[in-house]
Amino acid sequence: xxxxxxxxxxxxxxxxxxxxxxxxxxxxxxxxxxxxxxxxxxxxxxxxxxxxxxxxxxxxxxxxxxxxxxxxxxxxxxxxxxxxxxxxxxxxxxxxxxxxxxxxxxxxxxxxxxxxxxxxxxxxxxxxxxxxxxxxxxxxxxxxxxxxxxxxxxxxxxxxxxxxxxxxxxxxxxxxxxxxxxxxxxxxxxxxxxxxxxxxxxxxxxxxxxxxxxxxxxxxxxxxxxxxxxxxxxxxxxxxxxxxxxxxxxxxxxxxxxxxxxxxxxxxxxxxxxxxxxxxxxxxxxxxxxxxxxxxxxxxxxxxxxxxxxxxxxxxxxxxxxxxxxxxxxxxxxxxxxxxxxxxxxxxxxxxxxxxxxxxxxxxxxxxxxxxxxxxxxxxxxxxxxxxxxxxxxxxxxxxxxxxxxxxxxxxxxxxxxxxxxxxxxxxxxxxxxxxxxxxxxxxxxxxxxxxxxxxxxxxxxxxxxx
Amino acid sequence: xxxxxxxxxxxxxxxxxxxxxxxxxxxxxxxxxxxxxxxxxxxxxxxxxxxxxxxxxxxxxxxxxxxxxxxxxxxxxxxxxxxxxxxxxxxxxxxxxx
Numbered sequence: 080x081x082x083x084x085x086x087x088x089x090x091x092x093x094x095x096x097x098x099x100x101x102x103x104x105x106x107x108x109x110x111x112x113x114x115x116x117x118x119x120x121x122x123x124x125x126x127x128x129x130x131x132x133x134x135x136x137x138x139x140x141x142x143x144x145x146x147x148x149x150x151x152x153x154x155x156x157x158x159x160x161x162x163x164x165x166x167x168x169x170x171x172x173x174x175x176x177x178x179x180x181x182x183x184x185x186x187x188x189x190x191x192x193x194x195x196x197x198x199x200x201x202x203x204x205x206x207x208x209x210x211x212x213x214x215x216x217x218x219x220x221x222x223x224x225x226x227x228x229x230x231x232x233x234x235x236x237x238x239x240x241x242x243x244x245x246x247x248x249x250x251x252x253x254x255x256x257x258x259x260x261x262x263x264x265x266x267x268x269x270x271x272x273x274x275x276x277x278x279x280x281x282x283x284x285x286x287x288x289x290x291x292x293x294x295x296x297x298x299x300x301x302x303x304x305x306x307x308x309x310x311x312x313x314x315x316x317x318x319x320x321x322x323x324x325x326x327x328x329x330x331x332x333x334x335x336x337x338x339x340x341x342x343x344x345x346x347x348x349x350x351x352x353x354x355x356x357x358x359x360x361x362x363x364x365x366x367x368x369x370x371x372x373x374x375x376x377x378x379x380x381x382x383x384x385x386x387x388x389x390x391x392x393x394x395x396x397x398x399x400x401x402x403x404x405x406x407x408x409x410x411x412x413x414x415x416x417x418x419x420x421x422x423x424x425x426x427x428x429x430x431x432x433x434x435x436x437x438x439x440x441x442x443x444x445x446x447x448x449x450x451x452x453x454x455x456x457x458x459x460x461x462x463x464x465x466x467x468x469x470x471x472x473x474x475x476x477x478x479x480x481x482x483x484x485x486x487x488x489x490x491x492x493x494x495x496x497x498x499x500x501x502x503x504x505x506x507x508x509x510x511x512x513x514x515x516x517x518x519x520x521x522x523x524x525x526x527x528x529x530x531x532x533x534x535x536x537x538x539x540x541x542x543x544x545x546x
Numbered sequence: 547x548x549x550x551x552x553x554x555x556x557x558x559x560x561x562x563x564x565x566x567x568x569x570x571x572x573x574x575x576x577x578x579x580x581x582x583x584x585x586x587x588x589x590x591x592x593x594x595x596x597x598x599x600x601x602x603x604x605x606x607x608x609x610x611x612x613x614x615x616x617x618x619x620x621x622x623x624x625x626x627x628x629x630x631x632x633x634x635x636x637x638x639x640x641x642x643x644x
Contacts, residue, residue, distance in 0.1 A: 081631060081634050082627055082630070082631060083631055083635060084627055085624055085627065085628070086620045086621075086623050086624040086627070087590070087620055087624070088591070088613070088616045088617040088619075088620040088621070092612070092613075092616065094616065094619070094620045094623075099635065108615070108616050108619060111616075111619045111620060111623050112619060114623055115576075115619065115622060115623055115626070136634065142638065145638070146638050146641065146642055149638070149639070149642060150642050153642065153643070465639060465643075466636075469586075469589060471628065471632075471635075472586055472590070472624060472625070472628050473590070474624070496589070498589035498590065499589075507590075
């Protein structure tokens with residue numbers, strides 16, 4: 080009998096059993112002992128059989144059905160339809176942790192030259208998909224509204240278009256507003272927790288200008304046009320309630336809690352940043368618990384931690400999203416590409432940072448050239464978590480992903496034992512926390528989970544329990 | 547695996563981190579799985595460790611005795627399922643990814 084389950088003892092005293100196809104149940108210790116002693120009862124077997132957790136090896140239909148469900152968990156790289164474009168590296172701010180990805184406001188040689196512009200347009204013209212998503216990164220991309228407009232106009236042939244401008248919202252003039260007025264343009268900005276922390280880490284005395292611009296953007300277009308991401312210093316995190324209050328005061332309901340990701344020399348100066356601190360884990364859990372309490376108190380607004388919701392949907396709705404930071408396999412240089420200010424191509428934005436900081440050159444080549452060369456081949460050969468000895472024993476494997484670039488950034492290599500990597504430890508803790516919540520009977524917890532799954536908040540049983 | 551007898555002792559009750567130790571029997575037929583489970587236990591459950599000695603396993607960790615026993619049972623079952631299903635799992639996956 081084929082039993083494609085992996086087990087993990089949870090902190091709440093139960094044992095989680097996860098099928099390779101992602102479906103799961105929890106049990107008490109007695110069930111595990113019965114399994115170990117080959118003394119499963121009639122009810123136990125009936126439960127496992129009816130949920131396809133046990134499949135006869137002669138049952139070809141059952142095995143095919145299992146494969147079908149498993150296939151839904153695997154990423155099939157679509158053709159290229161997502162570009163991250165860096166039209167300029169220049170920026171009008173000088174934030175404490177952003178050194179490798181910016182150049183001075185008046186520096187020369189940090190914007191696309193004519194040849195790069197031509198090749199970017201040619202790349203867009205070659206995209207065969209009926210839809211396109213473009214994220215403008217920098218530097219501060221709004222310093223070149225002319226280039227943004229040129230790219231957007233080149234994309235008018237696509238049936239579905241979405242442009243995200245990642246901006247510090249520091250200086251908005253008529254040209255920037257004209258871009259933002261487009262219905263297919265969205266804005267992603269940074270809001271480092273509360274405004275005091277934002278001032279300390281980013282905008283200093285000019286914070287009032289940023290605040291006024293963020294409010295003006297939201298008033299003009301509504302919150303659905305804007306996302307804001309906080310970058311948190313785990314050693315000096317801002318007060319949780321103040322962070323949530325700040326976001327809620329702008330009407331922003333999705334908070335992507337990110338720990339500072341030091342790159343290059345900054346990482347060398349902050350060697351401890353290779354390891355996620357216990358401080359961060361504690362802060363993160365307390366933050367989510369506060370969101371849950373708040374959602375229960377005030378049902379008018381549902382606040383979420385963005386990445387926890389991504390992970391939750393990886394468990395229950397694997398087909399519902401396309402989050403390129405958490406998928407398996409994680410094909411690089413396939414469905415999305417980064418074009419830097421100098422026309423170099425990268426598989427991810429982090430790869431661009433790594434190359435700029437001199438850690439390792441992960442450039443796939445120059446725009447206009449065939450980028451599927453040795454680097455592309457090497458990266459993609461190792462882009463799955465499927466056959467790793469640790470991952471193949473991990474109950475969370477069906478939900479998890481693979482991040483080669485993060486391993487290279489932190490350790491300079493990709494063969495560090497998986498459970499010793501920050502990516503693994505972070506995700507093991509996240510999924511452990513999620514299953515703790517899934518099996519928490521508190522109605523406040525169940526309400527938030529349902530809403531984060533985009534359900535209506537009515538009580539639903541998210542997990543079965545066997546004893 | 548015989549059903550274990552709980553043999554927990556708090557060795558260092560006065561220390562900041564209370565290290566707990568549990569000794570459980572291991573059936574001969576489970577010895578190979580137990581050795582592997584012990585190797586992986588610290589990776590998946592930081593703060594806990596297992597040493598297999600002939601017919602028993604010695605578990606130590608900063609969790610309580612009940613938790614250590616639960617971890618061991620889950621780890622041993624996981625290792626057994628991993629070994630028993632590995633070939634078919636790989637075959638089915640290869641069929642999908644080709």
